[in-house]
Ligand SMILES: [Zn+2]
């Protein structure tokens with residue numbers, strides 16, 4: 001059986017001609033038969049791509065050969081099938097949407113929290129006076145997070161700046177931020193520094209790298225990922241399940257998307273409720289005329305959605321694309 005890799009990476013590095021770069025890069029990815037999602041902005045690259053081991057190697061080697069991207073730290077997973085169906089390369093204002101666009105205020109290339117390697121994090125995380133801060137959204141930390149981590153009630157990373165005031169009580173502590181792959185922490189920790197926090201660290205490479213290099217100790221639950229796997233295991237040392245079925249409350253770590261395409265909510269649902277609810281989060285969604293067929297996975301290939309349709313009230317839209 002052919003072996004595939006799924007790569008996760010980001011890079012804050014100035015790309016002068018980002019829009020043209022995005023177009024050229026899409027062509028390059030397609031030539032390699034890769035699938036995935038990449039965001040290109042003047043401030044850098046944020047990507048997750050999947051393909052044959054050979055194609056992924058060429059992809060990494062090619063980026064590393066470009067001085068702008070020589071330092072990219074690729075997180076490489078082995079997978080049985082590609083983790084995406086299509087290849088998208090999009091040009092945007094930011095590589096992760098934070099709403100913090102002014103590079104004079106927040107520029108991770110100039111000032112950001114000190115990077116902690118996974119093993120350094122492992123040693124430091126239980127120290128007194130250390131605050132571990134999860135900068136991810138609700139649907140992510142509901143599925144898994146570090147033991148004793150502070151979480152924020154946010155639907156999207158762009159809401160993070162509004163939560164800074166809630167964190168003021170920790171100004172004198174050592175704060176370590178973490179996210180899935182590290183990209184959000186570059187901005188989150190930079191913003192904390194800008195707001196007067198002084199002792200700010202970030203888990204370099206995020207949960208994913210910590211799982212690979214340090215065994216994932218004390219990460220409880222699973223890590224939400226932005227591809228058709230939906231979640232991955234992190235902790236091989238002391239794993240526990242923390243998430244519960246949205247419908248019945250039973251412990252489960254199965255993450256699905258609601259079968260109603262206009263809802264598409266990310267939530268945890270047990271297999272029994274999945275069957276009973278046909279993969280929907282609510283009775284209202286179950287009655288939706290364009291409801292998709294639930295095949296037990298709860299993952300649906302994106303189809304174009306009608307514009308200007310107001311989505312129903314929900315617990316969290318995943319607009320972050322890649323974390
Ligand atoms: Zn249930």
Ligand SMILES: [Zn+2]
Nearest residue numbers: 258263281285
């Ligand atoms: Zn729904």
